[in-house]
Amino acid sequence: MIQRRTLLGAALAAPALLAFGRAAAAAEDVPIGIVYPLSGNSAQIGADAHAAYDVTAEIINGRHDPLPMLMGQGGGLARLGGAKVRLVYADHANDPQKARAEAERLITQDKVVAIIGSFSSATAATISQVCERYEVPYISADNSSPSLSQRGLKWFFRTTPNDANFSQAMFAFYKDVGAKTGHPVKSVSLFYEDSIFGTDSSNIQRKLAADNGIAVAADIRYRANSPSLSAEAQRLRAAGADVLMPSSYVSDAILVMRAMNEVGYHPPAILAQAAGFQEQSFITGAGDLAEGVLSRSSYAGDAVKTRPAIIPVSALYRAKQNKGLNDNTARQVTALQVLADAIDRAGSAKPADIRDALTRTDVKGVDTIMPWTGVRFDATGQNTDGTPVIQQVHEGAYRTVWPAEVAVAEPVWTVGQ
């Protein structure tokens, strides 16, 4: 079986080698582990991620017209003799124990040279520990809990901004827009669900509000997937802050918008910690109520002028999943792109060489599909150039309004009017 496959591979590779006049032997594939929730309550996230990674691997490996992005020229990893990246998927079902076992399996059985994951921060905690023990790089594409990069791990690299970066951007936005319009933010209401996401997010926002001299008018923690948020809406109305800052998943996001409408409360501004507010079903579900809502994002699908690769990559993704890239899938594309670049620069498929190359990563934002300044890792493995953006719902779609370098429109600012 193996022999037949090898022969088949050689037969297929031979004409290509002749055509390109290369004397090198056929390069071996570079296996990369991808660990996501492919079953369970986050299975849709996993299915979308699967498609995003497949698209990226096709861009890196395939023969096609060059895309205006790093690794967009196709044809595999040039410095490894055109070796292809081979993705090995595993399902962690959102369980830290299973995530751990799958990471071990990928490293010991499939001999992956790096692992990318994993959507939830709890599973990233165990996968990255396994990677540390086996000395294999872990690339965090979309885990946003700040504590992950504060554990002193040497093999942990996070391309995405974390929740601290996101909230810092929100308060930087307040400062900017306040100076520009003369209507600064004086008070905020924090409203967050009780899992790791909402808790972490609110802790940072509370601290940043204090640092920036902004009062916290209400500090409301609610049970995720609540059947009703009417009491919470009443409290938000009583607090009457300049800006409501929610950290919620989609069902709660729609519910709180409706509940506030029912009690006749329309906050001057809403600036959301992405998540539920960034989903299409929120805009559909909240309808007119969503108009003018602000949300941070790490991805700006409308920034096509400054990031030309967005159009072709998004089209490839749409062909698979029948929808455009979103905040999650765009970050997943970028994580594999950054890793492939590091393997290529290392010129080696040894985990230690890849780690060295990762620490020297210096990718410019314009070479990615992200609105970031770029990708560079600090000593903790956190990308320091992953600058988030602020978007605003306008006529049923989000458009990027901040920072000015990638914005397509001015923000509509309703505080103090």
Place this chain on the structure above:
Amino acid sequence: MTDARAPAPAPRRPNAILRRRRRELALGAALLAALAALPWFISDVYTQNLLILVLLYAGLSQAWNVLGGYCGQVSLGHALYFGLGGYTSTMLLLDLGLPPVFGMVAGGLVGGVGALLVGWPCFRLSGHYYAVATVVVGEIGYLLFINWDFVGGASGLTVPIAGRSWLYLQFGVSKLPWIYVTLGFAAAAWTVAYLVEGSRWGYSWRAVKDDVTAARSLAVRVFPSKMAAAAISGFLTGVGGAIYAQYVGYIDPDSILAGSFSILIALPAVLGGVGTLWGPLLGSAVLIPVSELSRSYLGSSGSGVDLMIYGGLIVAVSLARPAGLVSLFGTRGLAGGRGRG
């Protein structure tokens, strides 16, 4: 099986029971020896992990079996004692630097006390009402922990990576020591079940399970005997929780206090044979590999075939062998075959 259907089976002669127990003990010892030798033939990390999980769940399920099987108090809140054990040992390690080998015992004690505190009000309920109450208590525990910042709240607790040490249960990438830790746990749980099965308590529990009123008329002190079963069950579950926390290296309320864990703990015993010595191990040896292997080798397609196989297996066994897989071997525990349906 005629005697099983008889309304009152003829009492066996004492020496028959003794012979039978001696046979169980010999089988247990032989199996222990075989399992202790087995790791030397397994070098693959994935298979080792599988063995560790089978042994861990065999122990946990045996712990559940003491209360849910022998004593007949169906608890669906064992995740609470499991979580208490995991959190206690991890907090003692993080805050006081207490090695998990000792933290394990502390975790067991907290788990046992937790089971007593839950039992105090809940054992006044019977049958389904008791089962529902344990579900609710488990959920309360989950909510308390997720909102309690002192124990990490929703963010959970990470066990720091340290050098190799038996005291701290840290073995680098080696899995062999973990096999022995979990084997020790499963063997201890089995031994406890074996001892209580033949003890006065064991007879009291089975009497309570079969008919509370009849048991009371025979001077069985119903409430204390339920509490004793709960304490033993809670202790063992707490120890298992501490082992799990150290093994996985990360705990949060969702991964060790969720209601689904209570089901996972009870399921091997239910499938293998409730109230039998071998049911939990047998159930675990079938369920865990099916669930893990199907997820690893079919789950990555995202099609859900792995879950269909897992669910289908449970349905098939429940239909074909309502008394549990143990009945395939013709063995019945001393409690087996009676009082259920």
